[in-house]
Amino acid sequence: xxxxxxxxxxxxxxFATIKDGxxxxxxxxxxxxxxxxxxxxxxxxxxxxxxxxxxxxxxPRSTIVNFRDFIGVPFEExxxxxxxxxxxPIELNGKVGYEINGNKISVNEVVKRHLKQIKNAAEDYLGxxxxxxxxxxxxxxxxxxxxxxxxxxxxxxxxxxxxxNEPTSxxxxxxxxxxxxxxxxxxVVADFGGIRxxxxxxxxxxxxxxxxxxxxxxxxxxxELDEALIDFFASDFQKKFKADAKKTEKSYSKLSAAxxxxxxxxxxxxxxxxxxxxxAEGFDYMSSINRLRFELVGRKVFSEMTQFVxxxxxxxxxxxxxxxxxxxxxxxxxxxxxxxxxxxxxxxSTEIFAPAIxxxxxxxxxxxxxxxxxxxxxxxxxxxxxxxxxxxxIIINTEHLQVPIGIKDLDGNFLTIxxxxxxxxxxxxxxxxxxxxxxxxxxxxxxxxxxxxVVEPEQYSDEEEDSEEExxxxxxxxxxxxxTLLAKMSLNGVGSGKNVDVIIQIDREGKMHLTGRSGDVxxxxxxxxx
Amino acid sequence: MSFTAVASYTxxxxxxxxPVGQYFLAHAxxxxxxHTWSEFEKIEAEKNVVSVEEKDADEELFDEExxxxxxxxxxxxxxxxxxxxxxxxxxxxxxxxxxxxxxxAHRKAVLQHHPDKKSSKGGSLDQDGFFKIIQKxxxxxxxxxxxxxxxxxxxxxxxxxxxxxxxxxxxxxxAWGPVFESEARFxxxxxxxSLGDDNSTREEVELFYKFWNNFDSWxxxxxxxxxxxxxxxxxxxxxxxxxxxxxxxxxxxxxxxKRLSDLVKRVQAEDPRIKKxxxxxxxxxxxxxxxxxxxxxxxxxxxxxxAEAExxxxAEAExAAKNDKEAAKKAKEAAKNAKKKNKRAIxxxxxxxxxxxxxxxxxxxxxxxxxxxxxxxxxxxxxxxxKLKDVTGDDAKKVLNEVAAESKLSLKYFV
Numbered sequence: 001x002x003x004x005x006x007x008x009x010x011x012x013x014x015f016a017t018i019k020d021g022x023x024x025x026x027x028x029x030x031x032x033x034x035x036x037x038x039x040x041x042x043x044x045x046x047x048x049x050x051x052x053x054x055x056x057x058x059x060p061r062s063t064i065v066n067f068r069d070f071i072g073v074p075f076e077e078x079x080x081x082x083x084x085x086x087x088x089p090i091e092l093n094g095k096v097g098y099e100i101n102g103n104k105i106s107v108n109e110v111v112k113r114h115l116k117q118i119k120n121a122a123e124d125y126l127g128x129x130x131x132x133x134x135x136x137x138x139x140x141x142x143x144x145x146x147x148x149x150x151x152x153x154x155x156x157x158x159x160x161x162x163x164x165n166e167p168t169s170x171x172x173x174x175x176x177x178x179x180x181x182x183x184x185x186x187x188v189v190a191d192f193g194g195i196r197x198x199x200x201x202x203x204x205x206x207x208x209x210x211x212x213x214x215x216x217x218x219x220x221x222x223x224e225l226d227e228a229l230i231d232f233f234a235s236d237f238q239k240k241f242k243a244d245a246k247k248t249e250k251s252y253s254k255l256s257a258a259x260x261x262x263x264x265x266x267x268x269x270x271x272x273x274x275x276x277x278x279x280a281e282g283f284d285y286m287s288s289i290n291r292l293r294f295e296l297v298g299r300k301v302f303s304e305m306t307q308f309v310x311x312x313x314x315x316x317x318x319x320x321x322x323x324x325x326x327x328x329x330x331x332x333x334x335x336x337x338x339x340x341x342x343x344x345x346x347x348x349s350t351e352i353f354a355p356a357i358x359x360x361x362x363x364x365x366x367x368x369x370x371x372x373x374x375x376x377x378x379x380x381x382x383x384x385x386x387x388x389x390x391x392x393x394i395i396i397n398t399e400h401l402q403v404p405i406g407i408k409d410l411d412g413n414f415l416t417i418x419x420x421x422x423x424x425x426x427x428x429x430x431x432x433x434x435x436x437x438x439x440x441x442x443x444x445x446x447x448x449x450x451x452x453x454v455v456e457p458e459q460y461s462d463e464e465e466d467s468e469e470e471x472x473x474x475x476x477x478x479x480x481x482x483x484t485l486l487a488k489m490s491l492n493g494v495g496s497g498k499n500v501d502v503i504i505q506i507d508r509e510g511k512m513h514l515t516g517r518s519g520d521v522x523x524x525x526x527x528x529x530x
Numbered sequence: 531m532s533f534t535a536v537a538s539y540t541x542x543x544x545x546x547x548x549p550v551g552q553y554f555l556a557h558a559x560x561x562x563x564x565h566t567w568s569e570f571e572k573i574e575a576e577k578n579v580v581s582v583e584e585k586d587a588d589e590e591l592f593d594e595e596x597x598x599x600x601x602x603x604x605x606x607x608x609x610x611x612x613x614x615x616x617x618x619x620x621x622x623x624x625x626x627x628x629x630x631x632x633x634x635a636h637r638k639a640v641l642q643h644h645p646d647k648k649s650s651k652g653g654s655l656d657q658d659g660f661f662k663i664i665q666k667x668x669x670x671x672x673x674x675x676x677x678x679x680x681x682x683x684x685x686x687x688x689x690x691x692x693x694x695x696x697x698x699x700x701x702x703x704x705a706w707g708p709v710f711e712s713e714a715r716f717x718x719x720x721x722x723x724s725l726g727d728d729n730s731t732r733e734e735v736e737l738f739y740k741f742w743n744n745f746d747s748w749x750x751x752x753x754x755x756x757x758x759x760x761x762x763x764x765x766x767x768x769x770x771x772x773x774x775x776x777x778x779x780x781x782x783x784x785x786x787x788k789r790l791s792d793l794v795k796r797v798q799a800e801d802p803r804i805k806k807x808x809x810x811x812x813x814x815x816x817x818x819x820x821x822x823x824x825x826x827x828x829x830x831x832x833x834x835x836x837a838e839a840e841x842x843x844x845a846e847a848e849x850a851a852k853n854d855k856e857a858a859k860k861a862k863e864a865a866k867n868a869k870k871k872n873k874r875a876i877x878x879x880x881x882x883x884x885x886x887x888x889x890x891x892x893x894x895x896x897x898x899x900x901x902x903x904x905x906x907x908x909x910x911x912x913x914x915x916x917k918l919k920d921v922t923g924d925d926a927k928k929v930l931n932e933v934a935a936e937s938k939l940s941l942k943y944f945v
Contacts, residue, residue, distance in 0.1 A: 168548040181553060207553025210545050375550050390558035391549055398557075399542035423547050425560070427567040445539060488534045505567060512539060525533030530541050 002128050003161060003380040005372025006118060007136045007169070010066045010082075011194025011222070012331065013037050013114070014366060015122055015133075016373035023173070023370045028121035034331065034365050035121070039064045039114055041100045048117040057253045060086050062100050066195055067114075069218075070096040070107045072148035079218050082195045085253050108152050115156035132159040134376040136169045136368045138198055139214040161379055162387060166191060167200035168209050169371030170329040174353060176374050177362065181207045184419045185324035190309050190342070191368075192332035195221045199309055201316035201323070203421040206428070210400060210421060213316035217308055222263070222332040224301045229259040229289075232297045233274060236287060243281040251280040266291050267334040267356075295337045302341045309342060320346050321450065321478045328354040333364040347477065398423040399510060404446035404480055407502055410435055414446050414482045417504050424506035431501050434518065439491040439500055441516050443527075447483030452476050487514055487527050494518040592635050593619035596642065606662040610753065613686055614667035617660070624687045625715045629672065636668040679753040681715065688712055691793065699802045703727050706797055713790065716747040728803070735803050742794045751782040865908055872915035873903045879918045879926050886927045891943060898934070898941040905937050 004026070006015040012034035016025045027033050032050055040052035040063040047055055055063045065086045070078055075091040083089055087098045089107075096107040122130050135153060137146060141163075150160045167189035175181045184205050191198045197220040201212040233255055234245040245251050258276045265272035271290045279285040295302070313320055323346060328339060336356035343352050355361050362370065379387060389395075400423050406416040409432065417430055455473045494500065495518075503515040510529040515522065547554065560570050596602075596619045604612045613621070618635045620627045627635070641647070645658040670676045681687070689712040692705035707725045714722035723738045730738075755775040759768055798804060880886065880895045888895065906914065910933075917929045927944075934944035 162549070164550050165548060168550050172551050176551075181551065202548070207551060208557060209548040209550065209554075211548060212545075371550065378552055378555060389562060390555065393546075395558050395561045396546045396549060397544055398547055400545045401540075401542055403540040405539060421545075423545075423557075424542070425567065484539075485536045486539055487536050488532075490532050492531050507566070508561075510542065514533070521531070523531055523533050525535060527535045528538050530538040 002126055002130055003132045003134070003376040004122055004126075004130055005134045005136075005169075005369050005374070005376045006115075006158075007166070007368030007372055008037070008068055008115075008118075009193055009368070010037060010068045010196065012365065013118055014369040015118060016366070016369045017122075017126060018373055018377035023177075023373050025366050025369060026122055026125045028118075029124060033363075035118070037065070037068060037114060039110055039117075046113070048114070053257075056086055057250060057257065060249060060253060061088070063087055064098055064100070064110050067096075067107055067110050069196070071111060071152070072142075072145035082223060085249055085256065108148065111149075111152045112156045115153055115158055119156060119158055130158060132161045132376075134162050134164060134372045134379070135160055136166045136372050137163050138196075138216065139165045139167060139200060139211065140198075140216050161382075161384075162375065162391075164372060164375055165200075165211070166198060166368050167202060167211070167214070167329070169369075169375065170367035171202055171204070171209060171327060171371070172374055173362070173367045173370035174327050175204065177370075184422070186212075186318070186322060186421070188309060188313060188323050188326045189329060190305075190312075190326060190333070191329040192305060192338060193221050193330040194332070195223050197221055197305070197308060197330070197332075199312040201312055201318065203419075205419060205422040206426055208423050210423060212318070212421065213312055215308060215312035215315060220301070220304055220308060222260075222330075224304075225263055225298045225332065225335070226256060226259045228298045228301060229263060229294065230255050232289075232293075233259060233285070233287065237279060237283070237285050240285075241281070241283040243279075243283055245280045245285070247280065254279055255285075262289060263294070264334070266294050267336065291336070298337070302337055305338060306341050306345055310345060319478070320350070321476055323350050325351045325353065327367075328352070329364045329367045331365040347475070349477070400424075401506075403483070405486070405504060405512075406444060406446055406480075408442045408444060408482050412482075414444060414480045416446060416480060417502065418506075420446075424510070425508050427503065427505040429501055429503045431499055434494050434496060434498050434500050436496055437493060439494050439516070439518065441489040441491070441500075441502060442482075443486040443489070443504075443514060444482040445484045445486060446480035449479055449481050450476050451479045487525060489514065489516045489523050489525065491516050491518055491521050491523055494521055588631050588634055589638075591623055591631070592638065593621055595619075596639055602660050604660070604663060606659045606666075609663050609666045612663055612667075613684075614663075614670055614680055615684070615686070617663050617667040618671070620671075621686070624684065625681050627671070632668065632671050636664065639664050678748060679750055682749045682751060683753045687715065696800060699728055702800065702802055709793075710742070713745075713793075716745075716749040718746040718748050730803065732807055735801070735807070739794065739798055743791070745790055745794075747787070747790070749783070749786055751779045751786075754782070755779070868915075869908055869911055872911040875915040875918055876903055876906075876911070876930075879930065883923050883926050886924065888943075894942045898943045899930075901939055901941060902930070902934060902937060902944070905939055906933075 002017060004015050004017045006013065013036075014025055014034050016023050018024070025033050028035050028049055030050055035049040036053040038049065038052040038056075040047040040055035040059065042055055042059050042062050052063055053065070056065070063086045064083075066082045070089065073096065074094055075089070075096050078089060078096055080089045087100060089096045090099050090104070091097070092104055092106050098105050098107070098110065119130055133153065135149065137149065141149075146163055150163065153160045170191065171187055171189050172181075181204070185203075187202045187204060189200045189202055195218070197217045198214065199216075200214045203210050203212055230246070230252070237243065237245045245255050254276050258274050262272045262274045266289070269291075271288055273288045274285070275287075276285045309326070310320065313323060326342060326346060328342070332338065333354055334356075336354075339352055339354035339356040342354075343350075343357075346352065353361055355364060382390075400421050401418055402420065404414075404416045404420045405418045406414050407430075409415040415430070415432075417428055418426065453475045455475055491500065498518050500516065500518045503513075503517070505513040505515070507513065511526055512528070513524065513526045515524050517523075547557070549558075556570070556574075559565070560567075565573070593616070596617065598616065601613065601616055615621050615624045615627070618632065618639050620632065620635050623631065640661070643661050643664055645661055648657055670680055689708040691709055696702045696705060703725060710722075710725050719741075723734070723741050725738065726734055752775075755778070756771055758771050758775070877896070877899050880892075880899055885892045885895050903911065914929070914933050918926055921929060931944050934941050
C-alpha cells in the first residue's frame with residue numbers, strides 16, 4: 001500500500017514516490033518520466049502517453065489532448081484553442097465532452113482513464129498497490145473543480161489524500177532538495193507549462209509557506225514558442241518549395257511535432273536539425289536552426305514571460321528588489337533564454353534557480369510531482385480524519401507580521417529577527433557577542449528603504465576612439481533601518497565577549513515575549529499588538 | 531537589569547498558509563494539541579533520543595574488532611573455506627543476522643579493512659586479500675540462496691554433541707538443549723519445539739520427539755561442490771563433475787539425515803523423562819490393575835470370612851454337642867448311680883431297719899422291694915429314696931406301704 005505524488009498537467013503528467021528517503025520520479029513502461037496527458041482511440045485500442053500523442057498526426061479527431069483544465073468547467077467558459085488540431089471539445093450536459101468515433105465521452109471519463117493508466121504504470125513500477133495519492137492543482141482551481149477532480153480520482157482507484165497547490169509543491173521539492181526550508185526568503189515560483197503559465201510569490205518563514213500573490217495566463221506557454229517556430233519553418237518552407245505547410249491539418253501537425261522536438265533539443269545544444277518527410281505537397285523539409293535564431297523568433301514570448309513575472313511581483317505589493325529567489329518550474333523553463341531574460345529584471349542578489357544556470361538542479365518539469373511525493377510521504381501515516389483536522393481554517397488561517405522586527409546591532413544597523421510576513425505562533429532566536437559589561441538591547445520595527453549605490457563604469461583607456469561615454473550604473477538595494485522603537489532591555493554584568501541570546505516569541509494571541517539571556521543573566525518582557 | 535515596553539508592534543494580517551511540508555504539520559500538531567513552543571520542542575527532542583538509542587542496539591551484537599590473525603591471513607582464493615560470518619564480524623549472530631545487520635556489519639568491516647585504509651597506514655595496496663573475503667562474504671550472505679548453502683555447512687554454528695556419560699537430569703538438559711537449538715536452524719518448519727526440562731509435560735516431550743523424528747531439513751551441501759569447469763571444451767568432463775557433485779550431495783544429505791536420526795534416537799534413549807514416564811506408566815498400570823480387581827478381592831474376602839465364621843460356628847456347635855453328650859452321659863451315669871443308690875437305698879431300707887421286725891419274712895420283703903424298684907421310674911426312685919433317707923423303723927415301713935399302695939402291685943408283704 002503506497003502513497004505517491006502526482007502532478008497532473010495539461011501537457012504532461014508525472015508521478016513520484018519516496019524511496020529510501022530520496023524522491024524517485026517514476027517512468028511509465030515506455031520509459032517516459034513526463035507522460036503526455038493524451039489519450040487516443042484508434043481501431044478500438046486505447047493509446048496513452050507518447051504513443052497517443054503520435055496519433056495526433058494520423059487520427060487527430062480520435063486523440064484527446066490538453067483536457068485537465070476542462071474538469072468541472074461549464075462548456076461555454078472553456079478555451080478550446082489548444083484542441084484545434086486534435087479531438088474538438090463538444091458540449092455534453094453543459095459540461096465538456098468529446099465525440100470519438102461516434103461515441104460521446106465526458107471529460108471526467110477521459111480524466112479517469114488517464115489516471116487509471118497512471119495508476120497501472122505506478123503499480124507496475126513499485127510492485128505494490130497504490131492506495132492513495134497527493135495531487136497538485138493550479139492555485140486558480142476553484143472548489144467545484146477540486147471536488148470534481150477528487151471524485152474522478154477516487155473513481156479511478158486513487159484515493160486523494162490531499163490536493164496541494166502547484167507552486168508550493170514545487171517550492172517544497174526545491175527547498176527540501178537544497179535543505180533550505182528554514183531560510184526565511186521570498187520566492188517567485190514561475191511555472192511555464194505547455195499551454196498555460198502560472199506564477200506565485202511565496203514567502204517562506206520558518207519552514208511555513210504563504211502565497212502572497214498569484215498570476216495565471218492561458219495565452220502563454222511552450223505552445224506559443226512552438227507556434228513561433230512553426231511560423232518560422234513554414235515561411236522557410238514556402239520560400240524553398242512555394243508550398244504552404246500550414247494549409248492542411250496534417251502538415252501542420254507534422255510540423256508542430258517536429259518544432260516541439262527542435263525546441264526541446266535547443267535547450268540542451270546550440271544547433272538543432274529539423275526534418276519532416278513529405279511535409280506538404282510531397283516535399284520533404286530539412287533545415288537546421290541555432291539557439292540564437294530561436295531566441296529571436298520567440299522574442300515576443302520571452303518578453304511576455306518577463307512581463308508576466310513582473311506582474312505577479314507587483315500584485316504582491318512588492319518590487320523585484322524584495323524578491324530573494326526565483327524558482328523556475330515547468331517544461332518551458334528548460335529553455336536557457338527564459339532564465340536569462342528573467343535575471344535581467346531582478347537585482348544581482350536575487351538567485352535564479354533554473355537548469356540553465358545550475359545544471360545540478362532537478363528537471364523543472366519534475367518539481368511539482370516531487371513536492372507532491374514529499375507531502376505524500378509526510379502524510380502517509382495520517383488517517384483521513386487527521387488530515388481533515390489539519391486543514392481546518394483555524395489552522396490554515398494564521399496571522400502574519402506586516403513589519404519585520406529585530407534589534408539594533410552594535411554598529412547601529414537593524415538586525416532582522418522576524419521577517420515581514422512571518423506567520424505566528426513563532427519562536428526565533430539569534431545570538432551575538434557582547435562588547436561591554438552591560439548590554440543594552442533595543443527592539444525595533446524595521447523601516448524599508450532603498451539604498452542606491454552608483455558604480456562608475458570601468459574606463460577603457462586603450463580604446464580612446466570609443467567616443468561613447470558609458471553611463472554610471474546605479475545599483476538599488478532594499479535595506480531595513482531601525483524604525484519604531486518597541487522595547488528596551490538592559491542586561492547588567494554580562495561581561496565583555498560573552499554570548500548573548502535574544503529570543504522573540506509570539507504566541508497565538510499575538511502577545512510578543514522578548515527574552516535576553518547571557519549565562520545566568522535573564523531579562524524577560526512582553527509587548528502587545530496595536 | 532530592566533525591561534521597558536515602549537510601543538506596540540504593527541497589527542498583523544490574516545492569510546492562509548500553505549498546508550504542505552513538515553513544518554506545516556508541526557504547526558498543525560501544535561495548534562491542534564495546544565502545545566506551546568517549548569512543550570513541542572521537548573516532545574520533538576525526546577523523539578530524537580529514541581531513534582538514536584535504537585540505532586546502537588545492532589552494533590552491540592557485532593564483534594568488537596575483526597583481527598583474528600588466522601582469518602586475516604586466509605587465502606582469498608580459498609574464500610569458500612573461510613568463516614564468512616567472522617569475516618564480517620557477525621560470529622555471534624550467524625544464522626540469526628538480519629539483512630540490515632549484515633549491511634551494517636559489512637560497512638563497518640569495510641571501513642576497517644579497505645585497502646585504501648591499509649595503504650594510508652603504510653601497508654601496500656596489494657594486501658587486499660582479506661578485503662576480497664569481506665566482499666565475497668557480503669555477496670554470499672546477502673543472497674538468500676547462497677546464504678542457505680553456506681549456513682548448511684557452517685560448522686562454527688554447530689554445538690558439540692556430549693560424549694561422556696551423563697549422570698544427572700540437569701546435566702542432560704544443559705548438554706543437549708543447545709545441540710537441538712543449533713540443529714533447529716535447518717528446520718523448514720518454525721518454530722521448533724525445545725528440549726525443555728524436568729517440568730515439561732508428557733505431551734511436550736512427545737511432541738518434541740515426534741517433531742525431531744519427522745525432521746524436515748533444508749540443509750543442502752552444494753557449498754562443498756567441486757567447481758564445475760565452465761569452459762565448453764570438454765562437455766563430458768563437465769557432466770562427469772556435475773554428476774559426481776550430485777552424488778556427493780545426495781550422499782552427504784543421507785548421511786546428515788542419518789546422523790540426526792541417530793542423535794535423536796540416542797537422546798530419546800537417554801532422556802530421564804522418558805524413563806520416568808515409563809516408570810510412571812508401570813506404576814499407573816499396577817495401580818489400575820489393583821483398582822480393577824478390587825471387587826473380586828472383596829468377594830473373596832467375604833467368602834473367606836463367611837467360611838471361617840461357618841467353621842467356627844460348626845466347631846462351637848460340635849464342642850457344645852460333645853459337652854452336652856458328656857453332661858448327658860454324666861447325668862445318665864449320675865442318674866444311673868443315683869438310681870443304683872436309690873435302688874440300693876430302697877433295697878437296703880428293709881434290711882437296715884431289720885426288716886421291720888419280720889426277719890423271717892426277709893426273703894419276701896426283698897422280693898417285694900425288688901418288684902417295687904422295678905416298677906418305679908427314675909423320679910419315683912429318687913422320691914422314695916429321699917423319703918426313706920430320713921426315716922427309720924416303722925416310718926420306713928409306712929413309706930414303703932404308701933408307695934406299694936400307689937404302685938398297685940400285688941405284693942406279698944406291703945399293702
